[in-house]
Amino acid sequence: MTTLSHDAPTEPIRTPAAKVFFDDIAGLRGIAVLLVVLFHAHVPFVTGGFVGVDIFFVISGFLITRLLIREYETTGSLSFKGFYARRARRIIPAAALVIVVSIIGAALTMPLLKVFKQAIDLLAAAAQLANWQFLSQDADYLAGAIDGSLATHFWSLSIEEQLYFVWPLAVFAAAAVASRTALRRYVSMRMAVGLVVGAITVASLVVAIRLTPTDPAAAYMATYSRAWQFGVGGLIAVAAPLFALRWKSPRLAAVVAILIGWLGFAGIVVAVLTIDSTTPYPGTAALLPTMGAALVIASGQLRPPVPEEPREERARRHEGPAISTLLSTPPLTFLGRVSYAWYLWHWPAIVLFETVTGATSWPALLLVSVVALGIATVSTLYFEEPIINNRELRRNASASISVGVTGVVVGLAVTMTAGVVAVQIASRDTVANAALSYQSVFGSESTEPAGPVVPNPFQAYDDRPEPHECLIPVGEQAAGHDCTFGPDNGVPVVLFGDSHADQWSEAIRSIGSTHGWQIHQFTKAACPAQNLRPRPGVADPYTTSECTQWRADALQDITSLSPKIVFVSSLSTYVPERAAVDTAWDDTLTTLRATGAQIVYIADTPYPGFQIADCMSGALDNWHQCDFPLDGFTRIEPILDQQAAGESTDIITIGVNDLLCDDNLCFPARNKILFYRDDSHLTATAAEVLEPALVRQLDEARFDYTGR
Incomplete structure (x- = not known):
C-alpha cells in the first residue's frame, strides 16, 4: 500500500519548479486499494487482488523519484529535512491512530495471549518494521499465516518507509556525481539517476525471482525483493521528459497513449483474475501487474497536465477513449484520495469483526469493508488532511518531523503498555508446585474443566x-546441533519425520536411555516423512527442492546407519488426495523396510487448526471453550487404514489420540496440563507426561527394545 499517494490529489506535488495534479494516478490508486480490499474480503474471482500492493509500489516509485529529480533540477540539491518532514506528517499520524485503535479493539475482544501477540506485531508496525517481524516468524502472507494479525497490512507500508530512507540518498548521490564531477561532460543528471535506479531495479528483480521458489516469505515481504517495483515507477519518472516531447503528430501521441494505457490496464485485470494465492509470487508473475501499472502511468505522461492547469482543462484533457478518462472519474479519484486511510482501517475492521462474530463469508466482510470506507473518509477529512495541509507544519519542517516522532512514540508506548499489562495479568494464572505425571493427569476419572x-x-x-x-527450520537443510544421542556402541535407533515426529523426540530419548539406544534424529519442519510429490500448478512449501532433497539425503543416511529400530511420524493433513498420500508413504516405507529395521509408526496427534494457547489464555475459567473435533481436517494415515484391513502387520503403531479425545471431541487440556503449544504441536510437557502411554503400547505389541 502506498503512502506517497497523498502527493496527489490531496496536495499537489510542490517543488520550486511546478505544481502538478495527476487525476489518472489518483484513480489508479483508487483501483489499487479497491483490489486489495476485495481480496481481503474474499470476494469471488478477485483471487489476485493482492497485486494492488504492486501497483502502489510502482506509483510511489514514480511520484517520489519525480519529486526528487525535479527538486534537484531546480535547486541543484535536495532538502532531506523537507523530504522527511513531508513523509512524517503525511504517513505517521494516520498510521499511529489506527495502531492505537487496533490494540484497544484487541484488548476488548481477544484473549490475553492474542492481545500480547497483537501488541508485538503492532509495535513492529509502529517502528516501521512489520515486514521483518513477520519474516522473523517465517510467515507466508499468501498462505494466510498472518491473517489473524491486526498489523498484517503494515508489511507493505514498512517496505515503503524503509525505501523512503534510502531512495533520496541514492537519487542524490547519482545526481551529485553526474552534476558536480567531470562526469557531467558525458552523463546527464537524469541519465545518472536512471542508471542507478535501473541497477537497483534489475538487482532486486533477480533476487525476487530467485527467492520465490526457495523462500517465498522473504521474496514477498523483504524490502530488497520488492524494491524493483519501486524502481520501475522511478524509471518512468526519469524518462518522463521523453514522453512529454512534442510529437510531430499530436494525434499519434494520443493513439499511443490510448493503446499502452488500455494494454496496461488489461494486464492488471488479467493478473487479478488469473493469479491467486497458489501462484509462486512475486517471481516472474509480478511482472504482469507491475508492468501493467507502469504502462498506465506512462500513458498519462504522453499527455501530461501542465503546472497550475485549471480543473476544466484537465477534464477536457481526459475526454476520449484513453484510460485516463476512466481513471479520472470522481468515484475513482475519491477512492484514491481516501486510499491510504481505507487501506489502514479496513484490515483491522475485518479481523476484529471475525473475532467477535466468527463470520467469514465474503458478503459480511465486504459490508465491513464498506463501513471501514466510511471511517476512512472521516479520518481523511478530519484528521489526516488537516495535519497534511496545516500551514504551520508545511512551513516548519522541524514541527512536521516532531509530529511524526510523536506519532511513532505514541504507537510504541500504547502497544508496549498493552503487551506488558497482558503479561502481568497472565502471570497470575500459574500452577503452584506442579508435578504432573501420567497418573495425575490420566489416572483420575475426575477431570478439572477450568x-x-x-x-x-x-x-x-x-x-x-x-x-x-x-528440528531443521524451513529454508535450511542441516541441523544446527549434533542430533545423535546415547552411547557410541548403543542400539542404532532412528527418529524420522517432520515437526510432528520432533514433538516426540525427548520421549523417545527417555525411552532409549533405559535400553542403551543410540538415537539418530532426522527431523525437518514442514517436510513430511512421506514422499509427497509436487502438484501441477501448486507451490506447496512441503514439496520444494529444499524439502525433497533433505528427505532423499536423510533416507540415504538412515540406510547407511543400518538401524535396528526406526520411529517415524508425520503430519496427516498435508494434502487431501488419498491416492497421492498412499503413493508417498509407499515410497518412504519401501526405503525404510529395506534397512531391515523394526518400524514403529507414531500416529499423528489431533490437529486443532487454531492457536490453542491463544484460546486458552482467555478460557482458563472454562477449557471447553477451546475443544475441537478430531475430524475437523481431512486426516490420511494409510498405515492405520492398512492395519485395520489386516495389512502392514510388520509395522508397530502407537498413538495417544484416545487420551487426547473422547470419540470425535478433542480437548486442549486435562487435569492442569496444557496439551498444545500452537495450532498442531504438543507441548514438551504433554509429550513427557504421555511417554508411559507409548511404553505401554510398545510392551503390549511385544516390542523388542534390543532390535534383534
Whole structure:
C-alpha cells in the first residue's frame, strides 16, 4: 500500500519548479486499494487482488523519484529535512491512530495471549518494521499465516518507509556525481539517476525471482525483493521528459497513449483474475501487474497536465477513449484520495469483526469493508488532511518531523503498555508446585474443566523439545546441533519425520536411555516423512527442492546407519488426495523396510487448526471453550487404514489420540496440563507426561527394545 499517494490529489506535488495534479494516478490508486480490499474480503474471482500492493509500489516509485529529480533540477540539491518532514506528517499520524485503535479493539475482544501477540506485531508496525517481524516468524502472507494479525497490512507500508530512507540518498548521490564531477561532460543528471535506479531495479528483480521458489516469505515481504517495483515507477519518472516531447503528430501521441494505457490496464485485470494465492509470487508473475501499472502511468505522461492547469482543462484533457478518462472519474479519484486511510482501517475492521462474530463469508466482510470506507473518509477529512495541509507544519519542517516522532512514540508506548499489562495479568494464572505425571493427569476419572495450566499459555510456545536445532527450520537443510544421542556402541535407533515426529523426540530419548539406544534424529519442519510429490500448478512449501532433497539425503543416511529400530511420524493433513498420500508413504516405507529395521509408526496427534494457547489464555475459567473435533481436517494415515484391513502387520503403531479425545471431541487440556503449544504441536510437557502411554503400547505389541 502506498503512502506517497497523498502527493496527489490531496496536495499537489510542490517543488520550486511546478505544481502538478495527476487525476489518472489518483484513480489508479483508487483501483489499487479497491483490489486489495476485495481480496481481503474474499470476494469471488478477485483471487489476485493482492497485486494492488504492486501497483502502489510502482506509483510511489514514480511520484517520489519525480519529486526528487525535479527538486534537484531546480535547486541543484535536495532538502532531506523537507523530504522527511513531508513523509512524517503525511504517513505517521494516520498510521499511529489506527495502531492505537487496533490494540484497544484487541484488548476488548481477544484473549490475553492474542492481545500480547497483537501488541508485538503492532509495535513492529509502529517502528516501521512489520515486514521483518513477520519474516522473523517465517510467515507466508499468501498462505494466510498472518491473517489473524491486526498489523498484517503494515508489511507493505514498512517496505515503503524503509525505501523512503534510502531512495533520496541514492537519487542524490547519482545526481551529485553526474552534476558536480567531470562526469557531467558525458552523463546527464537524469541519465545518472536512471542508471542507478535501473541497477537497483534489475538487482532486486533477480533476487525476487530467485527467492520465490526457495523462500517465498522473504521474496514477498523483504524490502530488497520488492524494491524493483519501486524502481520501475522511478524509471518512468526519469524518462518522463521523453514522453512529454512534442510529437510531430499530436494525434499519434494520443493513439499511443490510448493503446499502452488500455494494454496496461488489461494486464492488471488479467493478473487479478488469473493469479491467486497458489501462484509462486512475486517471481516472474509480478511482472504482469507491475508492468501493467507502469504502462498506465506512462500513458498519462504522453499527455501530461501542465503546472497550475485549471480543473476544466484537465477534464477536457481526459475526454476520449484513453484510460485516463476512466481513471479520472470522481468515484475513482475519491477512492484514491481516501486510499491510504481505507487501506489502514479496513484490515483491522475485518479481523476484529471475525473475532467477535466468527463470520467469514465474503458478503459480511465486504459490508465491513464498506463501513471501514466510511471511517476512512472521516479520518481523511478530519484528521489526516488537516495535519497534511496545516500551514504551520508545511512551513516548519522541524514541527512536521516532531509530529511524526510523536506519532511513532505514541504507537510504541500504547502497544508496549498493552503487551506488558497482558503479561502481568497472565502471570497470575500459574500452577503452584506442579508435578504432573501420567497418573495425575490420566489416572483420575475426575477431570478439572477450568483453572491454571502447565505450561502457562504465555510459555507454551517455548515449551518444545530440546535441542531446538534438531528440528531443521524451513529454508535450511542441516541441523544446527549434533542430533545423535546415547552411547557410541548403543542400539542404532532412528527418529524420522517432520515437526510432528520432533514433538516426540525427548520421549523417545527417555525411552532409549533405559535400553542403551543410540538415537539418530532426522527431523525437518514442514517436510513430511512421506514422499509427497509436487502438484501441477501448486507451490506447496512441503514439496520444494529444499524439502525433497533433505528427505532423499536423510533416507540415504538412515540406510547407511543400518538401524535396528526406526520411529517415524508425520503430519496427516498435508494434502487431501488419498491416492497421492498412499503413493508417498509407499515410497518412504519401501526405503525404510529395506534397512531391515523394526518400524514403529507414531500416529499423528489431533490437529486443532487454531492457536490453542491463544484460546486458552482467555478460557482458563472454562477449557471447553477451546475443544475441537478430531475430524475437523481431512486426516490420511494409510498405515492405520492398512492395519485395520489386516495389512502392514510388520509395522508397530502407537498413538495417544484416545487420551487426547473422547470419540470425535478433542480437548486442549486435562487435569492442569496444557496439551498444545500452537495450532498442531504438543507441548514438551504433554509429550513427557504421555511417554508411559507409548511404553505401554510398545510392551503390549511385544516390542523388542534390543532390535534383534
